[in-house]
Amino acid sequence: MPAIDIHGLTKSFGSIKAVDGLDLVVGEGLCLGLLGPNGAGKSTTMKMLTGQAIPDGGSLHVLGFELPREAKKAKARMGVVPQLDNLDIDVTVEENLAVFARLYRVQDVGAAVDRALGIARLTDRRKDAVDRLSGGMRRRLLLARGLIHDPKLLLLDEPTVGLDPQIRTELWTLIDNLRSGGTTILMSTHYIEEAERLADEVAVMAEGRVIARAKPSELIAEHVGVSSAEVYGPPERLAEVRAAAEEAGLRVRAAGPAIAIVGAEQAEPGLIPEDAVHRAASLEDVFVLMTGEDAE
Amino acid sequence: MKPVRRLEPAVILAVMGRELANFRTFWKSTAFTSTFEPVVYLFAFGLGLGSTLVTTVDGVDYVQFVGTGLVATAVVFSSALPAMFGTFVKERFQRTYDAILAAPVDVEELVTAEMLWIGLRSAVFGCFPLIVTMFFGLEPELTMLLVPVFAFVTALAFAAFGMTMAATVSKIDQFNYVTTLVITPLFLVAGTFFPIDQLPEGFQVAAQFNPLYQLVELVRGASFGLEAVDALRFAGLLVLAAVMWRVAINRLEKRLII
Ligand SMILES: Nc1ncnc2c1ncn2[C@@H]1O[C@H](COP(=O)(O)OP(=O)(O)OP(=O)(O)O)[C@@H](O)[C@H]1O
Ligand SMILES: [Mg+2]
Numbered sequence: 009m010p011a012i013d014i015h016g017l018t019k020s021f022g023s024i025k026a027v028d029g030l031d032l033v034v035g036e037g038l039c040l041g042l043l044g045p046n047g048a049g050k051s052t053t054m055k056m057l058t059g060q061a062i063p064d065g066g067s068l069h070v071l072g073f074e075l076p077r078e079a080k081k082a083k084a085r086m087g088v089v090p091q092l093d094n095l096d097i098d099v100t101v102e103e104n105l106a107v108f109a110r111l112y113r114v115q116d117v118g119a120a121v122d123r124a125l126g127i128a129r130l131t132d133r134r135k136d137a138v139d140r141l142s143g144g145m146r147r148r149l150l151l152a153r154g155l156i157h158d159p160k161l162l163l164l165d166e167p168t169v170g171l172d173p174q175i176r177t178e179l180w181t182l183i184d185n186l187r188s189g190g191t192t193i194l195m196s197t198h199y200i201e202e203a204e205r206l207a208d209e210v211a212v213m214a215e216g217r218v219i220a221r222a223k224p225s226e227l228i229a230e231h232v233g234v235s236s237a238e239v240y241g242p243p244e245r246l247a248e249v250r251a252a253a254e255e256a257g258l259r260v261r262a263a264g265p266a267i268a269i270v271g272a273e274q275a276e277p278g279l280i281p282e283d284a285v286h287r288a289a290s291l292e293d294v295f296v297l298m299t300g301e302d303a304e
Numbered sequence: 305m306k307p308v309r310r311l312e313p314a315v316i317l318a319v320m321g322r323e324l325a326n327f328r329t330f331w332k333s334t335a336f337t338s339t340f341e342p343v344v345y346l347f348a349f350g351l352g353l354g355s356t357l358v359t360t361v362d363g364v365d366y367v368q369f370v371g372t373g374l375v376a377t378a379v380v381f382s383s384a385l386p387a388m389f390g391t392f393v394k395e396r397f398q399r400t401y402d403a404i405l406a407a408p409v410d411v412e413e414l415v416t417a418e419m420l421w422i423g424l425r426s427a428v429f430g431c432f433p434l435i436v437t438m439f440f441g442l443e444p445e446l447t448m449l450l451v452p453v454f455a456f457v458t459a460l461a462f463a464a465f466g467m468t469m470a471a472t473v474s475k476i477d478q479f480n481y482v483t484t485l486v487i488t489p490l491f492l493v494a495g496t497f498f499p500i501d502q503l504p505e506g507f508q509v510a511a512q513f514n515p516l517y518q519l520v521e522l523v524r525g526a527s528f529g530l531e532a533v534d535a536l537r538f539a540g541l542l543v544l545a546a547v548m549w550r551v552a553i554n555r556l557e558k559r560l561i562i
Contacts, residue, residue, distance in 0.1 A: 021562075058406045061562045080408045090405035094399035096322070098329040107325055110318035111407040137329075 009072050010035050011161045011192040017066035026052040028216030039193040041207030045299050049110055050196035050214040051135035054165045061220055073163060087159035089151050091166045095138045102134040108247055112157035120156050128152035151182055164195040180205060200292040214299045224291050226282055232293040233271035237284040240266045286297045315409050319417030342433035349497055361499050368539045371437025372527045373496030375430045376519040383459035384420050384487055387466025388479050401560055411557045422463035424457045443538030447526045454522045457541045458515055466550035471555040495520045499551040515544055
């Protein structure tokens with residue numbers, strides 16, 4: 009039985025089709041990265057998985073429970089880490105955890121709190137009010153709170169959005185440990201690197217549905233080939249290079265101030281300028297080509 | 305498959321536990337205001353008016369008349385207002401309800417727990433004016449033990465009302481309308497500071513529909529002698545609380561589940 013089983017899921021807000029015929033199956037023990045640009049429908053999908061949004065159509069099963077009817081049962085076995093911090097900031101670290109241990113009806117609240125503090129490496133800060141913690145500690149606490157009942161499935165909605173690189177790396181280590189421990193994880197993100205590092209498989213989402221799904225390496229091999237060549241220079245020159253490359257049947261994408269010629273290994277000699285920077289094809293190339301968005 | 309039972313007591317207690325954990329960080333200021341406010345009112349109205357213009361109302365010392373009436377004031381200000389602002393802030397700014405509803409908690413349990421918590425708090429705070437008035441000569445009566453019960457039920461209704469408003473307005477300033485159009489008039493014509501039988505008849509009829517007036521009458525009953533009609537007043541408050549409870553659940557469900 010897959011941990012998440014979604015078929016033909018739809019959800020509109022007025023005329024906006026936030027989720028539009030989504031199919032997504034996440035097997036047990038998998039860490040799936042849900043990669044998509046702003047407004048792709050990632051958060052809306054997450055909300056439907058916790059019964060906080062009611063689908064217009066399609067079917068949705070989580071851990072064998074049919075949603076939204078059995079949302080409560082499903083939620084009891086699933087942990088959620090939201091996109092935005094919603095801790096009780098005046099209350100101590102350990103009380104924040106204890107409150108959620110009770111909401112999840114954990115038998116031994118004390119033991120659960122101790123375990124969560126250990127995961128978040130906040131044992132020595134347990135008596136501090138949350139507003140005295142650093143940003144990184146707060147994010148670790150948020151993650152630990154989602155793990156208080158030792159869930160089978162963890163939903164992470166953009167777990168590291170807006171965080172500085174050091175905090176992000178800290179959280180990645182935590183998430184990676186969970187993944188190794190066998191927790192099923194669905195993680196939405198628009199950070200390519202996050203998906204590349206943590207996810208066993210990536211589903212690229214755009215306009216409310218999944219447009220590609222595979223292991224990161226497979227997606228790269230299938231959609232963009234082996235290497236990319238980045239060319240820098242004034243706009244007129246970039247336009248020229250771009251036209252020539254496209255003429256030769258190669259795909260080109262914007263890459264910040266530069267352009268990237270994708271599948272550069274297939275280019276005829278001389279097509280790619282001497283000063284181009286060659287690098288291995290990346291998930292970012294896939295993402296930008298597929299969604300037409302600039303990646304972060 | 306057997307449907308999950310709603311309104312699980314353990315869940316309701318857990319949500320109330322969250323409120324308690326937060327309350328422990330600010331109870332001192334709340335307790336201070338709750339004691340200090342009736343004292344100020346008693347001095348201003350009871351002693352000020354009482355020593356110059358009026359001395360007794362219906363045979364009751366004016367200070368004690370006002371002091372017993374202030375229970376309703378304490379109840380409405382410790383229920384409707386915290387419910388309104390608290391719910392709005394928790395829903396909109398702190399995203400607390402988002403966190404709670406991601407756990408195995410239904411909106412129905414969430415609303416019930418929040419109402420019960422506010423009801424309990426108000427039951428305690430509602431007693432403060434009564435205790436303060438005892439220092440101004442109010443005789444303790446056994447029936448006064450009913451006052452927290454009356455306060456609790458009334459506070460449930462006002463808590464549900466406040467939550468309903470919080471789930472209805474789109475901006476926090478709109479609470480000004482609620483306070484000006486609903487709370488203040490109810491507070492003023494509750495018979496706290498003057499007996500309503502001196503008002504024009506229209507007001508007197510309207511007052512019968514004012515839950516705060518009914519609470520004031522019940523508290524005075526508990527202090528100076530209950531009457532048979534008080535059972536009816538209490539039943540009215542119970543019905544109101546039950547109706548408002550369902551209304552609040554309905555509104556919050558619409559707001560929280562998209
Ligand atoms: N409560 C709501 N009311 C109206 N529209 C909404 C609501 N929630 C989401 N939407 C719309 O649905 C679409 C999908 O939004 P969603 O938040 O699911 O995207 P996302 O993939 O999570 O984006 P981001 O990366 O920016 O978090 C957007 O167009 C958004 O404006
Ligand atoms: Mg989102």
